[in-house]
Amino acid sequence: MTGAEAPARQARRFEADRTWVDGVFRDGVAVRVGPDGRILSVGGERPEGDEVVRLAGAALVPACVDAHSHAFQVLLRGRAGGARSFQEWVDGSLYPLVEDLDEDALRASALLAFSEMARSGVAAVGEFHYVHNRKGDHEPQGERYAEVVLQAARAVGLRVALLRTFYDTADRPGRRRFAEGVDRAVAATEALGRRHRGDPHVRVLPAPHSLHGASAVMIRAAAELARGLDCRWHIHLAEQASDVERARALHGATPLAALEALGVLDGRTVLVHGVWLDPMEVALAGRSGAGLVSCPLTNLELGDGVGPVPELVAAGVRVGLGTDANTRPDVYAEMRALELAQRSHRRRMGVLEDRQLLEAGTAGGAALLGFESGRIEAGLLADLVALDLDDPSLWPGAWGDSAGLLHNVVHALRPASAVRALYVGGEPVVEGGRLTRVDLEAVRRGLGG
Ligand SMILES: [Zn+2]
Structure with missing residues (x-):
């Protein structure tokens, strides 16, 4: 090099008509993002020399975080299914798919799932990855398959927390x-x-699969590793009613009490599902500082049941949302499903507030994956979604009061047409509703049509 340096990249300033700041939509706020992809300021200064991204007719909101995904399960689409129970689904649909997966299928399915997430406003995904061994001879592949999934997320432009399964x-x-x-x-x-x-x-992040998929020794090793890495660890827990019986048989305790008895339950623990927790376990979750990833659409799809999410929130548990089996990789749909399942279960309305649902799908999930994002706030990562206020799914109320627009976002938004742009670290991943980095037709060819 001759010593000539590339000019420092300028700050990028996002100017949407409406911006979600401190729990309210404000009009005419500028969001400045530095070259490192973090938010420099919200409101206030508008220096000359900024690159201005004018988002006329748009509302800027924090991007969604999908805190629990098994990308390959999108390949369950296109198969008739017909299972009558969770076990029939596992034995008749899931495991035959798993036995057949090769590296190309892992890559193609991950590209499809992550592309759909991006188009529905997801900037970061927690990929609970558990296929480690080769098809046929079950030879271990080291970190190879994990890298395939990781690189697929990076190719689309998403952040990814690889929940590396034990x-x-x-x-x-x-x-x-x-x-x-x-x-x-x-x-x-x-x-x-x-x-x-x-x-x-x-x-x-380490992720012991479940109380039945990982031995006590393995669960302890994962929790220990999380301590060493200073991160959280995730585990499927109490998804089906039968998981309670299995925990009693294997560990002589209810699922969360079993984790406590293993000596691993603390503020690093993240429970996935937590549908069948009894009131003692809800209180225990709150005391321990554990987090919860709820996957309402998958729980509805698989007939898992409806969990005590409002009670967990009241106990102080941080909640995120995941699309899990990825029948529909759309976190806005999960926000809605979380509330509607609770209403149906309790036969009343207004169980969780709109702002709590948005928080679960954004900052809640980010915290549980270890990303500093999920709010539009100086210092945080600039993971942002521009919603098109001209999209009919946000009418009426697109230009009305803040609470009305929030209600539309959580309960009515149709991401396929309303997500105009997705920015990850301030860089466009979706623009004009289209992916900027991957060609969907190529993704389809990778799937074999
Ligand atoms: Zn799962």
Whole structure:
């Protein structure tokens, strides 16, 4: 190099007609984003020299966070299904798919799932990745498949928290794609974490699969690793009523009490589902500082039941949302489903407030994955969505009072037409409703049509 330096990139200033700041839509607010992708200021200064992104007719909101996804499960689409129970679904749909997955299918399905997430306003995904071993001979693939999924998220432009699954129960054929020893799981997670350290777009978190998929030794190893890495760890817990019986049989306790008895339950623990928690466990979750990822559409789809989410929120549990089986990778739909399932279950209305639903789908999920995002606030990552106020799904009320527009966003928004742009770290990933980095037709070809 001759010493000539590239000019420092200027700040980018987003000027939408309406912006969600401090729990309210404000008009005419400027959001300045620095070259590092973080928000410099909200409101106030508008210096000369900023690159201005004028978003006329748009409302700027924090981008969604999808805190629990199994990307490959989009491949369950196009299959008739017909399962009458969760177990029939696992045995007849999920495991046959799992046994057949190869690297190309993992890549293609991840590109599809993440593309759809981006188009529905998701900037960060928690990918609960558990396919580690090769098709057929079940040879371990090291971190290879995890990297395939990770790179797919990066290709689309999303942040990704790789929830690297620990699984050591190989008592059935489908599970041989997942199963490995404790040492291998720890080493692979550490290696992935090392490789991506310092990348603001990637997190690597340990994720023992469940009380039935991971042994006590393995769950303890994952929790220990999370302490060492100073991050949270995720585990499926109490999804089905039968999980309570299984926990009693395996651990002699209800699911959350079992985690406590293992000595691993604390503020780093993130429970996925938590549908079948009793009142003692709700209080225990609150005391422990654990978080919860709720996946309402998947719970409805699989007939899991309706969990005590309002009670958990009242106990102080941080809640995020996940699309899990990805029948529809759309976090706005999850916000809505969370509230509607509660209403149906309790036979009343207004269980969770609109702002709590938006918070769960944005800042709540971000906190549980370890990303500093989810609010439009100086210092946080500029993960933003521009919603088109000319989209009929936001009418009437698009230009009305703040509470009315928020209600439309949470309960009526149709992302396919209303998400005009998605910015991740201030960089466009969706513009004019279209993905900027991947060609959907190529994604379709990768899926074989
Ligand atoms: Zn899951």
